[in-house]
Amino acid sequence: MKKIEILDSTLRDGAQGEGISFSVQDKIHICQALDELGVEYIEAGNPGSNPKDMEFFQEMKKVSLTSSKLCAFGSTRRKDIKCSEDSNLQSLLAAGTSHVVVFGKSWTFQVTDIIKTSLEENLNMIRETCEFLRENDRSVIYDAEHFFTGYTEDRNYAMQTLKAAVDGGAEVLCLCETKGGFMIDECRKAVSDVVKTFGKQVKIGIHTHNDSGLAVANSLIAVQEGAVHVQGVLLGFGERTGNANLSTIIPDLQCKMGYECIPQENIQKLTSICKRVSEITNISMNSQLPYVGSSAFAHKAGMHIDAVLKNPFAYEHITPETVGNSRVFLMSEVAGRSTIMEKIQKFAPSIQKSDPIVKEIIAKMKELEFQGYQFEGADGSFELLVRKEIGKYRPFFNLCYYKTSGENPRIEKDLYSFAQIKIDVDGHFQIAAGEGNGPVNALDNALRQALMPFYPSVSEIHLIDYKVRVLDGKSATASRVRVLIESSDGKDSWTTMGVSYDVVEASWLAIVDSIEYKLIKDIEKRYQKLL
Numbered sequence: 001m002k003k004i005e006i007l008d009s010t011l012r013d014g015a016q017g018e019g020i021s022f023s024v025q026d027k028i029h030i031c032q033a034l035d036e037l038g039v040e041y042i043e044a045g046n047p048g049s050n051p052k053d054m055e056f057f058q059e060m061k062k063v064s065l066t067s068s069k070l071c072a073f074g075s076t077r078r079k080d081i082k083c084s085e086d087s088n089l090q091s092l093l094a095a096g097t098s099h100v101v102v103f104g105k106s107w108t109f110q111v112t113d114i115i116k117t118s119l120e121e122n123l124n125m126i127r128e129t130c131e132f133l134r135e136n137d138r139s140v141i142y143d144a145e146h147f148f149t150g151y152t153e154d155r156n157y158a159m160q161t162l163k164a165a166v167d168g169g170a171e172v173l174c175l176c177e178t179k180g181g182f183m184i185d186e187c188r189k190a191v192s193d194v195v196k197t198f199g200k201q202v203k204i205g206i207h208t209h210n211d212s213g214l215a216v217a218n219s220l221i222a223v224q225e226g227a228v229h230v231q232g233v234l235l236g237f238g239e240r241t242g243n244a245n246l247s248t249i250i251p252d253l254q255c256k257m258g259y260e261c262i263p264q265e266n267i268q269k270l271t272s273i274c275k276r277v278s279e280i281t282n283i284s285m286n287s288q289l290p291y292v293g294s295s296a297f298a299h300k301a302g303m304h305i306d307a308v309l310k311n312p313f314a315y316e317h318i319t320p321e322t323v324g325n326s327r328v329f330l331m332s333e334v335a336g337r338s339t340i341m342e343k344i345q346k347f348a349p350s351i352q353k354s355d356p357i358v359k360e361i362i363a364k365m366k367e368l369e370f371q372g373y374q375f376e377g378a379d380g381s382f383e384l385l386v387r388k389e390i391g392k393y394r395p396f397f398n399l400c401y402y403k404t405s406g407e408n409p410r411i412e413k414d415l416y417s418f419a420q421i422k423i424d425v426d427g428h429f430q431i432a433a434g435e436g437n438g439p440v441n442a443l444d445n446a447l448r449q450a451l452m453p454f455y456p457s458v459s460e461i462h463l464i465d466y467k468v469r470v471l472d473g474k475s476a477t478a479s480r481v482r483v484l485i486e487s488s489d490g491k492d493s494w495t496t497m498g499v500s501y502d503v504v505e506a507s508w509l510a511i512v513d514s515i516e517y518k519l520i521k522d523i524e525k526r527y528q529k530l531l
Contacts (some may be wrong), residue, residue: 001260004253005203005229006246007041008034010277012073013243014233020281024056028063029280034234035068037273038262043071043101048091057095071141072097076104076129079117083132093136102129103143104165106158107150119157123164130168142170143207146178151190162198172203172229177218180211180241187218188225195226205229208244210236215244220252223259234277235285247274248290251323271324279488284465291323298328348390361389372471372482372499380494380517396455396519398424404439404504419443425454440507447511457522458515460489468503483507487514492521
C-alpha cells in the first residue's frame with residue numbers, strides 16, 4: 001500500500017469553527033485520541049497567537065505520544081524584519097516541537113493589498129523562514145495559503161513561492177484551497193502541475209475547505225494526482241462551512257482506494273475516537289457523517305431492512321464493523337416485521353416472526369407514533385417498549401409524586417427552579433429535593449439524589465443533547481411537545497424521548513427511560529461477565 005501522511009488540524013484550523021473553544025486539558029485529550037488513531041501529524045495550535053496555546057505546548061512536553069508528531073503552527077516572518085527578531089518564529093521554537101507548519105502567501109493580491117509588501121520581499125520571507133527553522137533543527141511543512149486562487153491569477157508567481165519554500169528547506173509543500181470554492185477539475189490541474197514540477201524534490205500535500213461542498217472530493221483528487229500528504233479536521237468542523245473531513249477521507253483512501261493512512265488495525269477505532277473527540281469538543285456529532293455517523297448504516301424502509309437481514313451487501317457499501325460502527329434498524333410506521341424481529345430477538349430469541357406479539361408491538365408502536373413519538377430517533381425508548389410488550393421489563397422504581405416550582409427574579413445566578421420528588425424502590429420510600437437552572441434540570445437533579453442510594457451507577461449518566469419539538473404549532477402554548485435526550489455514561493450513548501402537553505412531563509418521561517435503559521444495560525453486562 002502507498003503511504004499517505006495525515007495531518008489533523010482539529011486543534012488549530014478546527015478551533016476556528018463557530019462555537020468551538022478548547023481548554024488546555026481538552027487539547028491534551030484530543031491529542032491522545034488522535035495519537036491512538038495513528039495519524040502522522042497533529043497540528044496543535046499557534047504558540048505565538050495566544051498564551052493558552054503556548055501553555056498547551058509546554059504541558060505536552062510532559063505527555064508521551066506513540067504514533068503522532070506534534071506540530072506548532074505559525075506564519076512566515078513579518079516583512080522587513082530578520083527571522084531571529086521575529087516574535088512569532090521565536091514562539092515556534094519555544095514550543096519545542098520537532099516539526100513546524102508555516103504558512104505564506106501565494107496570491108499576489110494577498111501580498112500587495114493585505115500584508116502590503118513587495119512580491120520579492122514575500123519570496124524572501126518564505127525562503128528565509130524555512131531556512132531559519134531548518135537551521136534550528138525543525139522539519140518544515142510549508143502551507144501555501146490561497147495557492148489555488150494565486151495559481152489561477154498568476155501561475156508563475158504562485159510557483160515561485162513554492163520554489164522559495166523548497167530552496168529554504170521545506171520537506172512538504174501543502175497546497176491550501178483556502179477559500180474552498182474551487183471545482184474538481186481546477187484542483188486536479190493545479191495539483192498535477194505542482195507534482196510534476198516539485199514532486200521529485202519534496203512531498204506535495206493538500207489542504208481544502210468545504211465552501212463548495214468539495215473538500216473531501218478535492219482531497220481525494222489531489223491524492224490521485226500524486227499528493228502524499230493530506231490535511232484536514234477529524235470531524236470536518238472549522239471556519240465558515242468547515243474543513244476537509246478526515247473521518248471520511250481516511251476510510252475512503254484506506255478502505256476504497258488502496259492507500260494506507262493509519263495503521264490497518266486502527267481503522268476499527270475510527271468511530272469510537274470520533275465520538276470521543278465529539279464529546280471532548282462538546283458538540284453533537286452529525287448523525288449523517290459517512291462511515292462514523294449513527295445513521296451511516298441505519299435502515300428504515302421495511303423492504304430495505306428485510307434485504308439487509310438476508311445480506312447486508314444489498315444496501316451497505318462496507319461492513320459497519322470495518323470502521324467500528326454498527327448497523328441500526330430504525331423503528332417507524334414504515335418498518336416491517338423483519339425490523340421488529342431483529343430487535344426482539346436480542347431479548348427473546350425464541351419468538352418467531354409469525355408470533356402474535358410481533359403484531360402487537362407494531363400496533364403499539366404505530367399508536368404511539370400517532371401521538372407524536374418518533375422511535376427512529378430514540379433507540380433506548382424503543383428497546384424499553386419492546387421489553388415491556390414481551391414481558392422482559394421490571395420498573396426500577398415507581399413515582400409517588402414530583403413537584404416543581406420556579407422563582408423570578410433568580411435567587412442566585414443560574415438557579416431559579418426547585419423540585420421535590422418521592423419514589424418507591426421495592427417498598428423503600430425515598431424523598432429528595434433538587435435545584436437547578438430550570439424545572440427540568442431541578443427535577444433531574446432531585447431524581448438522581450433519590451436514586452443514588454439504590455443505584456450508584458446513575459452518577460455515571462450525563463446529558464449530551466436535549467431537544468424539544470413542538471408537534472402542533474397551531475395550538476401555540478397548548479401544543480403537544482416531544483422531548484428527545486441523548487445520554488452517555490462515558491462508554492456508550494443512547495437516546496430516549498417523551499411526549500406530553502407538558503414539557504416538564506415529556507422531559508420526565510425521557511429522563512426515566514434514559515436511567516432505566518442504563519440500569520438494564522448494567523445488569524446485562526454483569527450477567528455476561530458471569531457466563
